[in-house]
Amino acid sequence: MTATNPTTVPGLDLQQAARDHLWMHFTRMSAYADAPVPIIARGEGSYLYDADGKRYLDGLAGLFAVQIGYSHGEEIGEAAAAQMRELPYYTNWSYAHPRSIELAAKVAELAPGDLNRVFFTSGGSEAVESAWKLARQWHTANGERRWKAISRDVAYHGSTLGALSITGVSPIRNPFEPLVPQVARLRNTNRFRRPAEETEAQFTQFLLDELEQTILAEGPETVAMVIMEPVQNSGGAFTPPEGYFKGVRELCDEHGVLLVADEVITGFGRIGDWFASNRYDIRPDLITSAKGLSSAYASIGAVIASDKVAAPFLEGDATYLHGITFGGHPVQSAIALKNIEIMEREQLPQKVRASEERFRETLAPLLDLPIVGDLRGTGYFFAVELVKDKETNAFFSDAESEDLLRGFLSERLFDAGLICRADDRGEPVVQISPPLVAEQQQFDEIAAILGEVLTEAGKRVGH
The missing domain is CATH 3.40.640.10 (Type I PLP-dependent aspartate aminotransferase-like (Major domain))
Incomplete structure (x- = not known):
């Protein structure tokens, strides 16, 4: 599906204008000196679409915020x-x-x-x-x-x-x-x-x-x-x-x-x-x-x-x-x-309470991956913690964490069509928190993409 009317300013090059003028929050701006800025142009349900029409599952609800999803504008x-x-x-x-x-x-x-x-x-x-x-x-x-x-x-x-x-x-x-x-x-x-x-x-x-x-x-x-x-x-x-x-x-x-x-x-x-x-x-x-x-x-x-x-x-x-x-x-x-x-x-709080165990069960197979040490959370609010060695739960060094999260996971998850947070405030984790309108289909999609990408990540760290 193609995004419609990505800019309301005739003739404006959004990519160039973003690089020249927009100061993004908590963002290493140098990363976009020679790379395209991700531009999210439209939302629907639990999904977002960029300016080129590519679809992403929003596994972070914006920033743990968009409870009702994107279809009530x-x-x-x-x-x-x-x-x-x-x-x-x-x-x-x-x-x-x-x-x-x-x-x-x-x-x-x-x-x-x-x-x-x-x-x-x-x-x-x-x-x-x-x-x-x-x-x-x-x-x-x-x-x-x-x-x-x-x-x-x-x-x-x-x-x-x-x-x-x-x-x-x-x-x-x-x-x-x-x-x-x-x-x-x-x-x-x-x-x-x-x-x-x-x-x-x-x-x-x-x-x-x-x-x-x-x-x-x-x-x-x-x-x-x-x-x-x-x-x-x-x-x-x-x-x-x-x-x-x-x-x-x-x-x-x-x-x-x-x-x-x-x-x-x-x-x-x-x-x-x-x-x-x-x-x-x-x-x-x-x-x-x-x-x-x-x-x-x-x-x-x-x-x-x-x-x-x-x-x-x-x-x-x-x-x-x-x-x-x-x-x-x-x-x-x-x-x-x-x-x-x-x-x-839509009884969303009740829906979350009724669905949380199914969501956890859908994510639980990630624990079988060598790089995943822990799965924790509740409701529509989960995280998987990543480990260097599953037998010892060994920590990553700062340099290893930087390479894993910023050098691979963040970009790879986004490319795979999933927006979530590969976070190093503490030990490396992937945070998962979709809109409260998400259903089993979205749980399955989140788990499948995470499984694929974390398997690749494990191979990068020697698993």
């Missing part, structure tokens, strides 16, 4: 156009407008427990930044000066300076130091390569002991928040062991620390519930969200606060001293509302 566009005609923009600074009110009410309805107050942002990094500022100011409003955050190793929480400070991925953090003080980091919940004789209960206790020791070492009176993804993305879909979040909640309560669930990825259906906080009974004080809130059809995120956190700011002269021009934008809010309506109509 007309319906969502009508909602956006109707809002444009009614009110194209107004601020939420001291004012409200109907769509942001409606969206806040809907998000509060879907959120767990008493998380009833919604502060809108333009995306996930801003949501994390906003949550840290809110946590700090909440403690101040309660007569304490707490400013520190605790996060987990390898975890990615965003790219703005505050969110980057919380992020546990050293290579993308180090160039910008000194960052915002002070952040302590814990081990994440990756069980791969843990001692074989260790029980799940022992692993949970090991992690909780470390959290308690870290809070005590930092000084509980200085720690504002603990922030964790329910299923950690960076490093490859780390799920929590049994009892982990129950223990985290108890330790936060004991030491007066706010617990933040970063659900920028896991929120809005990706792991088989509207929020992973429901599935894992996390009971957070704050949730950060974005991506699936609009299925990435609009740039919108949100911090969802519990009644406890909101209380000091709803009385007297207390003001949360933070704001974003486009937070709760009427058109973005209208798009997010329509996205949630579509997700409810």
Whole structure:
């Protein structure tokens, strides 16, 4: 199928213009000095088409974001156009407008427990930044000066300076130091390569002991928040062991620390519930969200606060001293509302929960490949970890990882018609996270392409 109308600017050479003017995010731009820039021109269902009409299965849902797939542009566009005609923009600074009110009410309805107050942002990094500022100011409003955050190793929480400070991925953090003080980091919940004789209960206790020791070492009176993804993305879909979040909640309560669930990825259906906080009974004080809130059809995120956190700011002269021009934008809010309506109509969170085991079973044969050491994840959110030697689970060197991921896998998967992420934030993994509309046909296609390409990759490393 040929892409239609790949440019709206007559006579413009898209390839040349991209090389001359476009600065792509987290991209080694020199790679395109003498190579074509991948230009995605159209989407349909779980598939994307480039400017030449070649089809790709989007095994990453954009960036873990396009829950409803790519076929709802007309319906969502009508909602956006109707809002444009009614009110194209107004601020939420001291004012409200109907769509942001409606969206806040809907998000509060879907959120767990008493998380009833919604502060809108333009995306996930801003949501994390906003949550840290809110946590700090909440403690101040309660007569304490707490400013520190605790996060987990390898975890990615965003790219703005505050969110980057919380992020546990050293290579993308180090160039910008000194960052915002002070952040302590814990081990994440990756069980791969843990001692074989260790029980799940022992692993949970090991992690909780470390959290308690870290809070005590930092000084509980200085720690504002603990922030964790329910299923950690960076490093490859780390799920929590049994009892982990129950223990985290108890330790936060004991030491007066706010617990933040970063659900920028896991929120809005990706792991088989509207929020992973429901599935894992996390009971957070704050949730950060974005991506699936609009299925990435609009740039919108949100911090969802519990009644406890909101209380000091709803009385007297207390003001949360933070704001974003486009937070709760009427058109973005209208798009997010329509996205949630579509997700409810198609019962996408329920569909994911019902399909996750079939998806896992379809991917499971990849474990037979010599280069694949682990398969982990849940919902529509999986990763395979690659190993140099399966018998010993030996690590790749940095140079070997660079050659494997950037020198072979990323390009080869794309050429084979599959968009997913060959990632080295941590040990080398391939991340798999398709739109929530994906069916068995797409599971089979993902597994087949991965099987073929990873077999080739294994031969490159001597298997």
